[in-house]
Amino acid sequence: MNQLAEFLFPELGARGAIVEFDEGIDAMLGSRPYPPDVRRLLGQAVAAMPLLAANTKFEGRMSLQFQGQGALRMLVAQIESSLQVRGMAKCDAGAQGNFEALMGGGLLGLLLEPARGEQNYQAMVAIEGGSLAAALEHYYAHSEQIPSLMRLAVGDGRIRGIVLQRLPLGEKHSSPANWEHLAALFATLGEDELAATDAATILRRLFHAETLRLFEPRPVHLACRCNRRSIATMLLSLGENELHEHIAEHGRFDVTCEFCGRQYLFTAADVDELLLAARTQPGTSTRH
Numbered sequence: 001m002n003q004l005a006e007f008l009f010p011e012l013g014a015r016g017a018i019v020e021f022d023e024g025i026d027a028m029l030g031s032r033p034y035p036p037d038v039r040r041l042l043g044q045a046v047a048a049m050p051l052l053a054a055n056t057k058f059e060g061r062m063s064l065q066f067q068g069q070g071a072l073r074m075l076v077a078q079i080e081s082s083l084q085v086r087g088m089a090k091c092d093a094g095a096q097g098n099f100e101a102l103m104g105g106g107l108l109g110l111l112l113e114p115a116r117g118e119q120n121y122q123a124m125v126a127i128e129g130g131s132l133a134a135a136l137e138h139y140y141a142h143s144e145q146i147p148s149l150m151r152l153a154v155g156d157g158r159i160r161g162i163v164l165q166r167l168p169l170g171e172k173h174s175s176p177a178n179w180e181h182l183a184a185l186f187a188t189l190g191e192d193e194l195a196a197t198d199a200a201t202i203l204r205r206l207f208h209a210e211t212l213r214l215f216e217p218r219p220v221h222l223a224c225r226c227n228r229r230s231i232a233t234m235l236l237s238l239g240e241n242e243l244h245e246h247i248a249e250h251g252r253f254d255v256t257c258e259f260c261g262r263q264y265l266f267t268a269a270d271v272d273e274l275l276l277a278a279r280t281q282p283g284t285s286t287r288h
């Protein structure tokens with residue numbers, strides 16, 4: 001099952017979220033033959049997205065975007081307000097190594113695109129701490145001033161993630177001592193254990209002695225949001241002249257979704273039909 005569950009420690013002044021993906025992993029991460037280390041890192045980025053979206057009121061799209069100079073050239077994971085997640089990477093066939101080897105020297109950013117047309121917001125995440133989870137912990141600690149602990153794990157057919165956050169000091173029961181207590185419990189959780197275990201069992205094992213309020217889990221989806229209509233809109237945005245030139249040269253458009261690898265074919269007749277529809281339908285237009 002794919003789901004996100006938020007939880008609260010009412011007596012310790014902290015909250016958290018745990019996410020589990022068991023479905024759609026091969027369809028999303030298997031669309032390209034990613035090397036194992038890249039697949040693991042991409043899976044971790046996918047796990048991070050619902051955790052970043054949990055406990056926020058943000059409405060829109062959140063993306064974790066990496067650009068590198070080495071064997072891993074690009075990695076993107078996105079989540080919509082509907083908790084639909086997708087991810088992709090571009091890398092050399094021989095890309096391998098840990099977080100620092102793959103991402104060191106590159107740029108990692110968190111992009112927020114609000115649904116209601118407000119300004120986009122981008123923040124840089126320092127590549128430090130030895131793992132993607134540690135880098136995101138640093139990001140929360142420095143930019144948001146919230147102590148956080150995160151684990152991201154990818155196993156055989158499973159993606160898991162968990163985050164703990166201290167509530168701001170001054171809120172009930174939020175204190176350095178309570179946070180240290182939770183951090184000590186959290187530190188016993190290894191990546192392999194997280195990858196191999198369901199969320200309910202993890203929470204029980206880690207926090208069985210604490211009062212934990214678990215909220216109703218919400219479904220998350222690991223699926224691309226591309227479709228023929230969105231690809232058609234993208235084609236129309238190229239402009240009529242460009243479309244005609246491409247058709248004259250190649251006879252057709254073959255468009256491959258960069259995320260899921262799905263292929264879309266538009267013949268010359270399809271393109272004519274798109275242009276005709278764009279001309280006759282108010283609200284859609286092409287550039288000339």
Ligand SMILES: [Zn+2]
Nearest residue numbers: 224226257260
């Ligand atoms: Zn797609």
